[in-house]
Structures are given as structure tokens and as C-alpha cells.
Amino acid sequence: MNKPVLHIIKIGGNVIDQQDTLHAFVKQVSTLNEPFILVHGGGRVATGISSKLGITTHMVNGRRITDAPSLDAVVMVYAGLINKKIVALLQASGKNAMGLCGADANIIPATKRHPYPFDYGFVGDVNVRDIPVSRLSQFILQEICMVIAPITHDGNGQLLNTNADTIAASLAVALSETYRVNLLYCFEKNGVLSDAGNEQSVISKLDKAYYIILKEQEKIHSGMIPKLDNAFHALEQGVSGVHILHALQIGQLFKHGAGTKLVGA
Amino acid sequence: MNKPVLHIIKIGGNVIDQQDTLHAFVKQVSTLNEPFILVHGGGRVATGISSKLGITTHMVNGRRITDAPSLDAVVMVYAGLINKKIVALLQASGKNAMGLCGADANIIPATKRHPYPFDYGFVGDVNVRDIPVSRLSQFILQEICMVIAPITHDGNGQLLNTNADTIAASLAVALSETYRVNLLYCFEKNGVLSDAGNEQSVISKLDKAYYIILKEQEKIHSGMIPKLDNAFHALEQGVSGVHILHALQIGQLFKHGAGTKLVGA
Numbered sequence: 109m110n111k112p113v114l115h116i117i118k119i120g121g122n123v124i125d126q127q128d129t130l131h132a133f134v135k136q137v138s139t140l141n142e143p144f145i146l147v148h149g150g151g152r153v154a155t156g157i158s159s160k161l162g163i164t165t166h167m168v169n170g171r172r173i174t175d176a177p178s179l180d181a182v183v184m185v186y187a188g189l190i191n192k193k194i195v196a197l198l199q200a201s202g203k204n205a206m207g208l209c210g211a212d213a214n215i216i217p218a219t220k221r222h223p224y225p226f227d228y229g230f231v232g233d234v235n236v237r238d239i240p241v242s243r244l245s246q247f248i249l250q251e252i253c254m255v256i257a258p259i260t261h262d263g264n265g266q267l268l269n270t271n272a273d274t275i276a277a278s279l280a281v282a283l284s285e286t287y288r289v290n291l292l293y294c295f296e297k298n299g300v301l302s303d304a305g306n307e308q309s310v311i312s313k314l315d316k317a318y319y320i321i322l323k324e325q326e327k328i329h330s331g332m333i334p335k336l337d338n339a340f341h342a343l344e345q346g347v348s349g350v351h352i353l354h355a356l357q358i359g360q361l362f363k364h365g366a367g368t369k370l371v372g373a
Numbered sequence: 374m375n376k377p378v379l380h381i382i383k384i385g386g387n388v389i390d391q392q393d394t395l396h397a398f399v400k401q402v403s404t405l406n407e408p409f410i411l412v413h414g415g416g417r418v419a420t421g422i423s424s425k426l427g428i429t430t431h432m433v434n435g436r437r438i439t440d441a442p443s444l445d446a447v448v449m450v451y452a453g454l455i456n457k458k459i460v461a462l463l464q465a466s467g468k469n470a471m472g473l474c475g476a477d478a479n480i481i482p483a484t485k486r487h488p489y490p491f492d493y494g495f496v497g498d499v500n501v502r503d504i505p506v507s508r509l510s511q512f513i514l515q516e517i518c519m520v521i522a523p524i525t526h527d528g529n530g531q532l533l534n535t536n537a538d539t540i541a542a543s544l545a546v547a548l549s550e551t552y553r554v555n556l557l558y559c560f561e562k563n564g565v566l567s568d569a570g571n572e573q574s575v576i577s578k579l580d581k582a583y584y585i586i587l588k589e590q591e592k593i594h595s596g597m598i599p600k601l602d603n604a605f606h607a608l609e610q611g612v613s614g615v616h617i618l619h620a621l622q623i624g625q626l627f628k629h630g631a632g633t634k635l636v637g638a
Contacts, residue, residue, distance in 0.1 A: 157449075161425050180454055184422075187472075188453020189445055192524060192532055195476045200530035206478040207452075211460045213471040213517055246515065250508075252478055259457060265465035267457055 114248065114287035115144035118276035120295040123355040124190055125152045131197065133294070136359035138201035143248050145279060146198075146205075147256045149272040150190040154182050157189075174229040174269040182269050183209075187257040194255050203253040210234075210260030211267060213243060216275055218260035218268055232260040232268030234275060239282035277338040277347075284346040291347050293335060294355040299367035300336070302327060315371045316340055336370075343370050379513065379552035380409035383541035385560040388620040389455055390417045396462065398559070401624035403466035410509075410519045410544060411463075411470075414537040415455040419447050422454075439494040439534040447534050448474075452522040459520050468518040475499075475525030476532060478508060481540055483525035483533055497525040497533030499540060504547035542603040542612075549611040556612050558600060559620040564632035565601070567592060580636045581605055601635075608635050 117137065123129050137144065155165050158181040166173040174182065191207040198205035210216025210232070216239065218232030247254055256279075258272035273293065280291040299310035304327065311318070319336055322328045328336065339350045353367025360366050382402065388394050402409065420430050423446040431438040439447065456472040463470035475481025475497070481504065483497030512519060521544075523537035538558065545556040564575035569592065576583070584601055587593040593601065604615045618632025625631050 157426070160427070161422070183457050184449035184453040186453070187457050188449040188451070192448050192452050192474055192476055195474075196526040196532050197530045199476060199479055199526060200528060204478055205476075206473065207476070208471065209457055209460075211457055211464060211470075211472070213469055214464055243515075250511065261461040261464060263464060265461045267461050 111286065111288045113142040113290065114283060115140060115142055115290045115292060116147065116276055116280045116283070117144055117292045117294060117358070118147045118272055119149070119355055120272075120293075121149040121152050121154075122296040123294060124148060124150055124194075129296075129355060130194070133355045133358065134194065134197040134201055136356065138198065138203050139359060140362075143251075143253065145244075145248075145254045145256060146194065147258065147272050147276040147279065148186070148190055148194060149258060150182075150186045153190060154185040157181055157185055168226070168228075173227075174231050176230065179230040179267060179269055183259050183267055187259045191255055191257040198253060198255065204251055205253045205255050206247070207255045207257065209257040210270060210275065213240070214261075214263075215240060215244060215254075215256070216260045216270070216278070218262060218270060220262050220266065220268055230266065230268050232262065232270040234260065234270065234278040236278045236282055239278065241282055241285055244279075244283060245286055271334070273335050273338045277342040280342045280347040280350075281345040284348070288348045290349040290351065291339065291342050292358065292361070293339060293350075293352045294358055295352075296354065298354045298357070299352050300328065300332070304329075311368050312365070313371050314368050339370055343372060376551065376553040378407040378555065379548060380405060380407060380555045380557060381412065381541055381545045381548070382409055382557045382559060382623070383412045383537055384414070384620055385537075385558075386414045386417050386419075387561040388559060389413060389415055389459075394561075394620060395459070398620045398623065399459065399462040399466055401621065403463065403468050404624060405627075408513050408516075408518065410513075410521060411459065412521045412523065412537050412541040412544065413451070413455055413459060414523060415447075415451045418455060419450040422446055422450050433491070433493075438492075439496050441495065444495045444532060444534055448524055448532055452524045456520055456522040463518060463520065469516055470518045470520050471512070472520045472522065474522040475535060475540065478505070479526075479528075480505060480509060480519075480521070481525045481535070481543070483527060483535060485527050485531065485533055495531065495533050497527065497535040499525065499535065499543040501543045501547055504543065506547055506550055509544075509548060510551055536599070538600050538603045542607040545607045545612045545615075546610040549613070553613045555614040555616065556604065556607050557623065557626070558604060558615075558617045559623055560617075561619065563619045563622070565593065565597070565617050569594075576633050577630070578636050579633050604635055608637060 357366035622631035
């Protein structure tokens with residue numbers, strides 16, 4: 109089995125919000141020797157622009173409730189502003205970046221989430237089995253560096269807001285057929301922390317049993333739970349490596365290690 | 374010379390602003406038998422959203438002055454909202470649409486316009502000779518229907534607002550090496566009119582000599598002038614056919630003819 113390596117890198121909204129961090133991240137990620145796909149969120153910027161447009165943002169369990177005006181705002185910010193800024197920065201760093209959302213070339217087929225028991229609005233769930241692996245592989249072979257905004261569509265003309273962590277994990281699982289995939293969740297913390305207040309308390313290796321204990325002890329909570337659920341699911345579905353790390357540690361990850369590595373049972 | 378046919382279709386802001394017209398246009402354009410590239414503007418929507426965001430839009434000679442906040446607004450609206458809505462509609466009509474801006478895969482290389490004699494701000498001029506024809510041809514061969522937002526970049530990380538008519542003409546010229554290109558300017562009028570107030574006064578064939586006369590008589594003025602300058606330039610540079618027509622006449626153009634056809638000297 110000599111599959112080529114592919115990195116699928118998710119960067120969180122907090123990294124994007126800070127211009128300096130984003131520039132430094134792009135510089136580091138451009139030094140990777142293997143192809144990569146970048147998946148981004150953009151939370152705080154969207155919230156700020158929505159509020160300027162007079163749109164109230166409702167959140168439940170860390171997830172945005174997406175009504176029609178909120179959808180327009182996230183499409184503008186995620187697929188427009190954030191996506192193209194990252195593309196321009198990567199282009200300036202010598203990577204032939206191409207910004208897409210899930211609707212483009214139908215790369216992330218999705219279905220509108222069922223409104224029961226809770227109606228999240230225009231939110232999409234990824235149809236992992238329908239991801240067009242050969243299409244994505246063609247782009248990678250063409251040395252195109254995809255930058256993916258977390259907007260999908262339902263195939264009937266309706267755009268949908270979709271969780272970026274889930275898109276990254278779904279792509280990682282689908283592309284594991286063809287590639288030895290490293291799924292890297294990059295954010296503003298040094299990794300998964302055993303003590304949320306202490307950036308030095310990084311858990312360097314985390315298995316599922318320990319994760320369950322930390323959840324029960326409420327040392328891991330809120331937004332970290334869906335992220336880790338996605339991450340463990342990806343590992344179980346054949347993704348080669350899953351890491352959770354600070355965005356500015358990506359340059360050293362494959363040299364000296366960094367952040368938290370998830371390990372199988 | 375057996376070049377394959379390619380349509381490059383520009384749709385104006387007015388078509389996009391009206392949901393019904395846009396849907397009807399997408400339905401018609403999806404029936405074309407040959408591959409096409411769609412280039413869109415998005416003027417009024419951008420102006421509306423800018424004003425909600427507290428950004429004042431300055432126009433000179435029909436061209437937007439793009440300061441940093443205006444640039445963010447047009448990137449959001451053109452490359453985000455409008456682009457992805459069109460992509461989702463085309464996908465629903467069975468076309469494998471992929472929304473890009475000029476920065477993506479570096480498809481429209483550009484240079485920031487010189488600030489003298491007049492500083493238009495973050496506005497890009499297209500480097501026609503650098504358009505990556507083989508890259509675009511690859512996408513067409515992959516049956517990808519490109520939808521292009523008029524945002525470019527300077528190669529150094531700076532996004533730039535760029536005239537959509539010019540992008541369409543530039544693509545038409547560059548791709549004429551490989552394709553028999555029809556350049557179609559679709560908008561809310563029935564064609565080039567000899568009497569601006571009368572939609573029945575469509576000039577069915579327009580050559581450059583007559584164009585110059587109509588300009589001198591001020592029967593053609595304002596936004597129509599740069600559009601026709603672009604269009605005649607494209608014709609002179611080897612584009613096979615150039616038509617100016619109502620967006621909802623595209624379905625009948627190749628059956629019964631429609632709008633204004635530009636003809637050589």
C-alpha cells in the first residue's frame with residue numbers, strides 16, 4: 109500500500125479573525141511538502157457582519173441557527189471574504205490555491221438537516237459516500253490547492269450552512285480510499301488540554317477511553333466535543349493520522365511533533 | 374480548423390438582482406449544447422449591502438471607486454453571495470458548475486491599476502496574455518461549468534475589483550487560441566438600441582463605423598460604451614462571434630437569432 113500523503117487542514121474562526129496569525133499560518137502551511145486541502149470556518153467575522161446588516165445570530169449548542177438572512181451572511185463571509193483572502197495569500201506564497209464551497213463542482217454533496225427534533229434552519233449534513241473522490245483527486249494531481257468554505261447545497265438550488273469540522277472529517281474519510289490522509293484541526297489553543305485554563309497541559313496522545321473520562325469529568329466540553337467526535341470518527345473510518353494543534357505549530361508538526369495526536373483503541 | 378465551440382456569457386447586475394429573471398436565465402442557459410463559462414457582475418446588490426454596512430459607494434464614469442471597505446463588500450457579494458447562488462441554481466439544472474473568482478487557480482492574472490491620472494483604488498486590470506488557457510481548457514474537458522466573479526488579485530496577496538465585461542472579453546480573446554468562442558453580453562435590454570427609449574429599436578448588426586456614428590450622435594452612451602469597446606476589441610482579436618442581447622433571449626439566440634450581432638469592418 110503506497111498511497112500518497114494528503115493533509116486535510118481545518119482552521120478555525122479565531123485564527124482567521126487575527127490578520128497576523130492568518131498570515132503566519134499561511135506562510136507555515138505553504139512550506140508543507142505534500143499536497144493539502146484547507147477547510148476554514150469564519151465564525152466571528154460572520155457574526156460581526158451579520159450584526160452590521162441587522163441580522164441577529166442565534167446559537168444553540170455551539171451551532172448557528174441559519175435563517176435565510178443569516179445564510180446570505182455566512183455565504184458572503186465564508187465563501188466570499190474569508191475564502192478569497194486565504195486564496196490570495198496562498199497564491200502569494202506560491203501555492204496555486206483555488207477557493208471552493210461545497211456546492212462548487214458538487215464537491216460536498218449534502219442534505220438539509222431534518223427539522224425535528226430541532227430546526228437548525230438552512231443547515232446541511234454531508235453525504236460522505238457521495239463525495240466525488242476522483243474529481244478531488246484530479247484537482248490534487250493538477251497541483252491545485254483547494255481552500256474550502258463550509259457552505260454546501262442540496263442539489264435543488266438551496267445553499268446550506270455546514271459545520272467546517274464535519275466537512276474536514278468527511279473529506280478525510282472519503283479521500284482515505286486514495287490517500288494516506290492526515291487530518292489536522294488547527295485552532296488557537298496548543299491542543300487538547302487536560303486543564304482548559306493551562307496552555308501547558310496539552311495531552312500529547314489521546315485515545316477514546318481517556319476522551320470519555322475527560323468528557324465525564326467535564327474537562328472537555330462545549331465546542332471541543334463535536335470536534336473530537338468528528339476526529340475520532342475519522343480515525344475509526346481509516347484516516348491515517350488525526351492531530352489537534354495550534355495553527356502556528358503546523359510548521360513543526362512533522363519535524364518535532366505538536367499538539368494532541370489521537371490514537372486508536 | 375476544427376476548434377470546438379465555447380460560449381463565454383456575461384450577465385449583468387440587473388439580471389442578477391431579479392430572482393425570477395435569474396432563475397429563468399439559468400434554465401435557458403442550461404439547455405445550451407456546447408460548454409460555456411459564465412461571468413457575472415452584481416452591481417446593485419453590492420451597493421445595497423455596502424450601504425447597510427455603512428460603506429459609501431463612489432462611482433466615476435460608471436466604475437466603482439474601490440477603497441478597502443468597498444473591496445470587502447464586493448468580494449463578499451460577487452465572489453460569495455451571487456457566485457454561489459448561481460452555482461447552486463446551475464447544479465440544480467444539471468450543470469456541474471464551479472464558482473471561481475480570478476484569484477482562484479490564478480485564472481485571471483491582474484495588476485492593480487496605476488493611480489494616475491485617477492485613483493480607482495483596489496481595481497485590477499487583466500493581464501490577458503497570462504491567462505492560463507490550458508488550465509481553463511482542462512476544466513472544460515472535465516465538464517466543469519465555470520462561473521466567474523469579477524474579483525482578481527495582484528499575485529502579492531491583494532484582491533482587486535475588476536470589470537466583469539473586461540474579464541469576459543479577456544477570457545474570450547485568450548480562449549480563442551483553442552476554441553471557436555462566442556462572447557455573449559446578456560443584460561436587461563433587447564440589444565444595442567438606436568433609440569434608447571424604444572426596446573423595439575434593436576440594431577441587429579452593428580459594425581464599428583456605425584458604432585462610432587451612434588457614439589457621436591450620443592445615441593450610445595454611458596455604460597454601453599466600455600461594453601461595446603470591450604466587445605469590438607474582442608472581435609478584432611479573433612473571437613468568432615460577439616452578441617449583445619437580453620438575458621432571456623439566450624435560449625433562442627442560436628435558433629432564430631436575437632439581439633445585436635457585432636460584425637467586422
